[in-house]
Amino acid sequence: MNKKIIIKTWSAAVLILFASCDKFLSVDPQEYLSDEATIVDEGSARSAVRGIYDELRSNNYYGQEFHWLSLLSADNTVYVGSQIVRQQLTNHTVRADFAGIESAWNAIYSTINRANNVIDKVPDLPITADFTQATKDGFIGEAYFVRALAYFDLARTWGGVQLVLEPTTSPNDLPNVERSTLQGTYAQVLEDLNNAEALLPETTNRIRATKKTVWALKARYHLYQKEWDEAIDYATRIIDDTDNYELVRPYSAFYAGNASGTKESVFELYYDINNTNNQRYQWQPSTRGGVAWIKPSNPVNNEPGNIVELLIDPNIGGDRSALVELQTINNAPNWFGLLYYRDNSTDPAFIIRTAELYLIRAEALAERDASGDKDASLADLNAVRARANVPLLGITDVATKTDLLLAIENENRVEFALENHRWYDLVRTGRAQSVLNIASTNRLLLPIPYSQIQVDPNLKQNPGLD
Incomplete structure (x- = not known):
């Protein structure tokens, strides 16, 4: 099959600068070429992996547009610019023809498409003295991780979506397939995370995916699924790695x-x-x-x-x-x-911080509510508060499970005040409607972009949205 993807490539002179992770990502994209022309060896495979991260940090994904969808849907920020249409997010009246959701949707699927090309092409590349199996596994594992993050973002924003696991002709040319269920979409996230975990090294890298990055996203994933034991387990793996992760002081550090x-x-x-x-x-x-x-x-x-x-x-x-x-x-x-x-x-752009792992574990412990969990939950909550230099909470301040969970919710709000946590936290805990005064549960998801509905008759709109 003649499958192509549009990905960024770089000049041969720049390709030698891969000694560090910063250099891996800090290259100047020059032009767009077909995947078939680029993923043929180690150098072109590196370019393709670099292209995945490039799309992840693009203006329409975490560089701005996707970030804004959730940020402006909650109550920590306001939009005061000239594009008044963006106030649909704050008012929870977003229409399917709102350009912001189309831009973010396309960028996320473009990221998935780039990952699909690496997953599809790199396994068949020949191994050489310089291009080892471990290097190949690392590239594929990174692609699986980013694809997992992309589908996770789609699921928590739009619900169940189309699962496209093979390269398409272009990043925006999705095949005519029906939407998966929300459960099915999250199952794909977990499958990709498991694949990434098996392939990636257990090293520390803050700008590229490793096994530890997978553990951190797994902690978040299991919290969303209300799988408390698993959320505690994966959060603990990061928290206990004190040589590499900590709550730095002061907060702004x-x-x-x-x-x-x-x-x-x-x-x-x-x-x-x-x-x-x-x-x-x-x-x-x-x-x-x-x-x-x-x-x-x-x-x-x-x-x-x-x-x-x-x-x-x-x-x-x-x-x-x-x-x-x-x-x-x-x-x-x-x-x-x-x-x-x-x-x-x-x-x-901060995607996962150590503080989140503390608050994930605190919430999961509070929800599990076994013997000793309340004290342990409060200890994690107070670790975040201590770093912020605010008074610690005592056991009498959180007399009930409801009190403790509300304290964790409030801490999440101020800890990630200008990051895109608040909306998703309120939605996943069932608190968005009461806190943000949202009349309809239909408004807890964004509408599928109108342009996508038009080109794909199999893609059904979210209930009550147009």
């Missing part, structure tokens, strides 16, 4: 001062001057070369949510107040987010 790849980070996306992160431009004011269309919900404009009030409270936000700053712009006070701030737009 994992991102401030141009920090990257700290022990706080389990998996982050790397950007450089040739591949920039668009987020800074959207968060920073004009005085810093941005437009500040995204802002933390704050008391200045009496906005719903008001995350700023929580962050600047020394008993709640503590050191996490570093995430926001009050400035006077045009003689008016305004709050701005500081997670993305670098003048050269090379801010990392």
Whole structure:
């Protein structure tokens, strides 16, 4: 079958710069070529794997668009820009013709398509003295991991989706197949994670997938599936690896001062001057070369949510107040987010942090509710609070299981105030409707893009959405 995928390739002069992971990812894409012209040996296989990460960090995936879908659906941020249509997310009235969901959907499937090409082509490449079986396994394992993450993101955002496991003609040319169930989509995520785990080395790498990266995503996956024992197990594997992972201090140490790849980070996306992160431009004011269309919900404009009030409270936000700053712009006070701030737009995108593993384990222990679990859960919760320099909670502060789970929910909210956790946390725990005042359960999923429904009669829309 003549299967092709559009992937980025690089000049031969750049291909020699693969000695480090930063160099692996910090290359300048030049042109698009057919997969058949590129995945033929070790060098072209590296290019193809690099292309997977390139799409993952693209402007329409974690570089901005996908990140915004969940960020603006919750109550920690507000959109104040000129594209008023984006307020559909905050109002939970998103229509199927909203361009943002089409862009994110296409970028995720493009990422899957790139992964499919590596999974399909690399196993058949000849082994040489330089291109060992271990190297091949690593490339394939990375592709499986990223595909698992992509399907996980599709499932938690849109529900069950089309499972496309073979390369297609182009990233946006999906075959006419029916949607899988949500259960079936999550089953594919787990299968891909298992495959990745079997192939990847047990090394530490914060910008490329390893076995440890798989364990971290498995912890999140099992939390979503309410499989408490498994969530505890995989979270513990990362937490106990204290030589490589920790809650760095102070809170801002994992991102401030141009920090990257700290022990706080389990998996982050790397950007450089040739591949920039668009987020800074959207968060920073004009005085810093941005437009500040995204802002933390704050008391200045009496906005719903008001995350700023929580962050600047020394008993709640503590050191996490570093995430926001009050400035006077045009003689008016305004709050701005500081997670993305670098003048050269090379801010990392944080996908999995060590703090998440602590809070995953805390929640799973609280839900399991066996003997001793409450104390252990509170200890994990307090580890995150201690790093943020806020008062620790005592057992009397969380007298019931409900109290403890709410405390964990609240901690997640401020710990990941400007990251895309809040919406998904509220949806998976069944709290989104009451907390965000959403009338219909149909609005807990986004609509399938109208353009996709038009070209594929087998792709059915989510109930009650158009």
